[in-house]
Amino acid sequence: MVKIGIVGVGTVGEAVIKNLEKNKDLIKARAGKEIKAIKGVVRDINKKRDIDIPLTTDYKEVTRNPEIDIVVELMGGVESAYEVVKDALLHNKAVVTANKALLAYHRFELQKLAKTPFEYEASVAGGIPIIKALRDGLSANHILEIKGIINGTCNYILSEMKKGRDYKEVLKEAQQKGYAEADPTFDVGGYDAAHKLLILASIAYNIDAKPEDILIEGIENINLTDIEFAKEFGYEIKLLGIAKKTGSEIELRVHPTLIRKEEMISKVEGVMNAVSVIGDVVGETMYYGPGAGGDATASAVISDIIEIARGNKNPMLGYKIPLELEKLNLKPTEEIKSKYYLRIAVNDKLGVLEKIANILATNNISIESFLQKPRNGYVKLLFATHICKEKEIKKAIDEIQKLDFVIKPVNYIRIEE
């Protein structure tokens, strides 16, 4: 029998315990062994819970418990989770975690420390087995590109805005439905997606970047004009986590993106997640499913537990690309190239377009398409550019912003084609 200790018995922890019990015959058949959660670690031992296993408030009763084979960390947060996982690994427990924030900061360190299996399928895109796909299914491939819808809150908000609804109104509704936190910054600001992107990139490229090293922008500035522009030119707007290999450099970035509506990933609606992966041998494959929720996350957590119970050696061993094989560096943000969409609100005066076009040309930015929309008392100029560098467009936007007839903050969205 394989015995599990669970640190953090909230929504996901309860779902893991319940599903291990509900599907125990199936799980035993598939793992080759019975699997049982025998202890939980909680902060508040008096809270009413819908599960029936012994609880403690001291994580060491799990991490150092000679009876326990696998420690499942579901407490969230970075530093105290780090302490727990480290203690478990040092005491030769296998560890399964769903904690993306922990992994965004400490995955390499913990992976190096691990002499036992250390698995985290649930940390990215909930129930979608994307980590196993990268590690096993696509193992023959150099990964050229990853594009992920890996934050359901943002995808829900953007999907609703397509119906003509206002950002603030939809956000409020998402909060009421429980899709968004009271402080939504972590989701709508792109930080949650960035944590997950870093985990995917570490598996695909063995690159040890931290959130503060990469470009992260949220969906807070998207408005209905942008949605209209997207419709008119055949795009969808999605918050994407993008990892891209060009030569020996890796681009990592999270931002709202205009993406052609023919692309499969642009068709993902509502709270669902999807990750598109382009491999040099296979081409594009995509993985779609629920990115959050107790049961969906438990499905991934238990799949890791079953894998460990099957008794295969640390399945991450033999996977990592040794750094001496491929020296991949993070591309500096200002060197990233993209097409851009620009939204510029101006007073309707003579020569306005000429001055803006001049700034774009001076900064090496050529225009692919252009749309002018009158509003009450002012005009919106909507541009789509050809490919240019991040630093060029930023400089151009700064200059445009300073023009006296520009009456609102200039907004931009990157275009992926």
Add this chain to the structure above:
Amino acid sequence: MVKIGIVGVGTVGEAVIKNLEKNKDLIKARAGKEIKAIKGVVRDINKKRDIDIPLTTDYKEVTRNPEIDIVVELMGGVESAYEVVKDALLHNKAVVTANKALLAYHRFELQKLAKTPFEYEASVAGGIPIIKALRDGLSANHILEIKGIINGTCNYILSEMKKGRDYKEVLKEAQQKGYAEADPTFDVGGYDAAHKLLILASIAYNIDAKPEDILIEGIENINLTDIEFAKEFGYEIKLLGIAKKTGSEIELRVHPTLIRKEEMISKVEGVMNAVSVIGDVVGETMYYGPGAGGDATASAVISDIIEIARGNKNPMLGYKIPLELEKLNLKPTEEIKSKYYLRIAVNDKLGVLEKIANILATNNISIESFLQKPRNGYVKLLFATHICKEKEIKKAIDEIQKLDFVIKPVNYIRIEE
């Protein structure tokens, strides 16, 4: 070093050899060992080939070669491939195959025989790692349902017909482009999809059905009227392989299907493949990618080789659901329940609708929606029914067909909701 022998050096075989060479450093890093194809078995040794390994016409030089660790069977066909794979397994070679026809008939027998790893990721949906997803990523789940677009030829033809193009014209074009064979029956008749469905079902349900046991219908009778009806009522028409668990019975069927255009799998266009899987814990996940082609198939074949080279024990062991655990029987075709769309061409006479409605009612079939379209000199009646049994609808269709005002064969398409 892990040494490979390849039986059948056609498009896929060449792609395996080339990609093993092209990505050898990456593959070595991920497998933990160097992997090298050292011998190929071909029918015509004098044919010009773009690869550089020793060739033979005698498969025993591979299956009984003490130097060789893994035999990769890519020759196609059933009986001679069976002979080769059996010989390899009996001589304790690990076997990787992409041969869906072989597996549709002999997978259980070969799996039982295997004392060494026996893997076949490439046999279903080409480059999409769907078998590993079922086996590993979704291992915590009872699989409630599988819906697959697993024949690219059919999906291409149906996608083109949506543009208003005729079936025969598109089929001819598909043949010219190499998407369809000179004799297209195997693809357009649903047999290829059936082979793949049986493989998926054997992994999800451990059910040993053969192609002749299950419902298989092709896309040959779809016409532009059906496409118009689908558009009008918010459906897409797709050839789906469907496996569904209801109680202790499994439904297995391949047929054209009307499916709501909001469903993710209905959005798959052209030659691409996708498999949607509903698990009792995770809900719906979907896997999308190229279902054919030398490189895409090679990606899956090599992922199996890497898995074997990593040295994990037979990864299929411990996966199978023992039959004593779940006694799942194949549901008889006539007991399958579905909604149906009916296309009935009639002479425009008094009382026509009444007589047809009467036949439907007598057979317990109630009508959900109805559309009447005039054509040159006759009328098309298009019905969508509520859920009824296969045997009821078949009886009703027989009766309707005999009415003297029905001037063409009645066509039907099942509706999945």
